[in-house]
Amino acid sequence: MIEIFHPDKVDCLPDKRIFLARAGARYGKIDEDFIHRVNELFLMALEKIKPIVYYRTCDASALPKEVIPTTFGSIRKMTIFLSTLGSTMDELISQLIERGSTFDGFIVDSWASEALETLNERFHLMLRERFGEGTMRFSPGYGSVDLRVNRYIVKEFLKVDQVTVLESGVMIPRKTTTCMVGWFDDQK
């Protein structure tokens, strides 16, 4: 069964230290004007996001082999989820860059990447609450799982219409990820 989770925005608030590090800045060393500017962009981005998570859990045996990371070993079940901040985030970043605010666009892009990661981490913790001991969270494009399995995950497994998957496996909206977690037992 495909389920949907509508996160609160607070579930997506990225750690400033980390998203500034993504942008190449050290939080503890930046001056106050920079902080104010970053905070303005933070709020602007937070206002724009429309986070949503689609997920489905099934027996590992029901999944194609190429979708299951080899490192997952003898799992019984697997949850695959797609999280996205929505197309409004892509639009905001494009608008900023098109009007010459490259810096702002760059910061918002870093912010969004980390916001999505924060959401994934929060959601993973929620799954753990439900399923107990499991594997690490894993995304296609790493290790043994090819990025192109996104097409199967998005269109066939989760049946998400509003996300486009390119031939390469890259997804649009850009701030979208798919993740998988394997479970060793049934629900807690």
Place this chain on the structure above:
Amino acid sequence: MTRNEFLQMLKEKILFLDGAYGTEFFKRGHRGLIELLNMNEPKVVEELQKDYILAGADILLTNTFSANRMKLKAHGFESELQRINIRAVQIARSVSQGKLVFGDVSSTGSFVQPLGEISFDEAYEIFKEQIAILMSAGVDGIIIETMSDLKELKAAVLAVRDLSDDIPLIAHMTFEEDGKSVTGTSVEIFATLMNDLDVDVVGINCSLEPKQMLSVFARLAKYCKKPLSVEPNAGKPFLENGRLFYRTTPEEFAIYMADFVELGANVVGGCCGTGPEHIKFMTKYLGTQKPRKRETISTQCLSSRTILKPIDTFLIIGERINASGRKKLQNQIQQKDFSGLLTLAYEQEQEGCMAIDVNFGIEKLLSEEHFQQAIIQLDKYSCLPVSFDVQNLSFLNVAMKEYVGRGLINSAFAREDHLVERIKLLKRYGGLLIVLAMEKDIPKTAEERFQSVLKALKIVEEHNVEVDRIYFDPLVLPVGAKNDYHVTLQTIHLISKAGLKTSIGLSNLSFGMPNRENINAAFLALCVENGLNAAILNSKEALTMGVLRGTLSLQGKELVRVENLSHDLLVDQIIKGQKEQLMNTVQELLKQHDPLYISQQVLAEAMKKIGMLYANGTVYLPHLILAAETVQPAFDYLNNLLGESRIRLGKVLLATVQGDIHDIGKKIVATVLRSGGFEVYDLGKDVPAQKILQECMAYKPDIVGLSAMMTTTVGQVKEVADLLKSEGINVFLIAGGASMNQQLAERFGVTYAKDAVQALELCKRFVKGGVG
């Protein structure tokens, strides 16, 4: 909870305070004195505190912000003091789920003398009474919040510590965006005094929203060596559909609180306008974090209420307030006439001193009141930091108690009994100390003097006083009495080599000699070359001051140049409170001009300049109050000369609105308006709209000024405005106070005055036909 346990918690994680009470109760439909809810509707308090616990607060504050005797008395509930405070602790404890409960304490509602009407001791007793109740009811700690007057805060801190050495204590002040409190104290002055006082956490709250508060907090974090706390407002309130809202969203609040943590905050929470949503967002976003390591400035400073003097380059202490052998000054002091003292203080400031030594000499003829009044007067006239050259221990205690800032004790002998008594005062009131390199008799050799220094150093360290707060005096003896000045130089050298600081009383060297200035100057240069750090000297000696600058310059150091505030004699006289000199100037002017010209073209212009100095942050509230008080007798005198043709710009009726007992700001406005030529009728505080209407009918003012400090009472301004309008009272209506702002004023149909200077400007423009 012990202090050590609390300090350990602070090391382990960032602690979350709760949010606002007054504004949140207001949002939930409750009006009036919110502390009464503890008795009348405890469920309401309970619900809010439960919400804060659910939001993730680690520390709940008791609903006792205004529950001190003075404020309760103003509302007619003095007799309920005990019950209100005890119930507040019981309620908080009942919902705290094991989280900490801190007793919330704030201002008496009045500044302490000289800015306000109550004495230091009165303020101290009021705080002690409330804090004792909170402690006996079982709070885990005390938080003192929203203080604008450093002296009042000091009274509250001492009250806590005299009740318990072991209760955790958080001390907060409130600052404007420029980092100064309305009483002119900078955040650095606050931080450096709190470093000395026995508080556990130092912080700021209220007045500013997070983005405005960040730079003020950054300054606090640089100067304060203790754990830090912060509670910003959620912005200024605005009115929509008859309800008050605050601009700062929970999201914005939370992301800024992360910045405070990054700058070094250990305890974070919210003040006016914040509610459980703000706290929830903050706790969820910040999660469990360890406090950041933070570097602080190691520069030592002396301070008065409004002046901070970093003293690392060289400390120049003016010696001329010394009544020994000066009959006129002695007599003045005995009569409690401090005009001579103030003139000397002012002169020495202009000459480049960084602190002034105060030595009344004739202590046997004086009482504690002389010292108390002298310090109050110096504070009122915004003088330089003080060096207390006071021998009698109880007089020294009184002087330091009354003093606002970080002064210098001059001096202690290097023997245990004498030194320990002064260390106790240093620890209680803060500041720095000069220790003489002698125990009872003056050692003859430099090595012997140095041994005395080492003995004193051991005592200082045993009492946990930072060594860089101590100057050692190598002893300067008159060369005219065949004393070898080399001994002093050698002692300075030995002390400096040991990494300690030295200070001398310079003029003693040339006592009884001709050409004293030449000798003093030459010797000072030699001392500086040997490592001297401070000198008590006669700053009138231009040669001495010049040689000092030159010697320091050769060492690559530079003294900060003295700058006059205004370069205008009249403005200086008014700002410095020199009533006599001002009257002399007026008398001189009267020989050439008529009274009307002097009143309107000279004095009024000078006041306008002072208003501008205040507006651009060059002078502060104490200066402004003092200026208004100083100029008033001159205006009165000129008006008497004018008789019936005297200037009356207009009649102003002032009132603090119903439910609000804050009176200070309105009184300052009254003083400034009077000094500006207006006739002022002050109705006082907590004045119902109907009463204002009646008085308007009787007094027939041109202008009505309303004050509202609290968000819970600001709506009364609209009630008054509507009532006057509906009754056809045609007056120019201005309003001010902490809770007012431009947008609210527009909604209420009144004109906003952000401070007394702007109020005067608006009133003047109105009578000229420019506004209203």
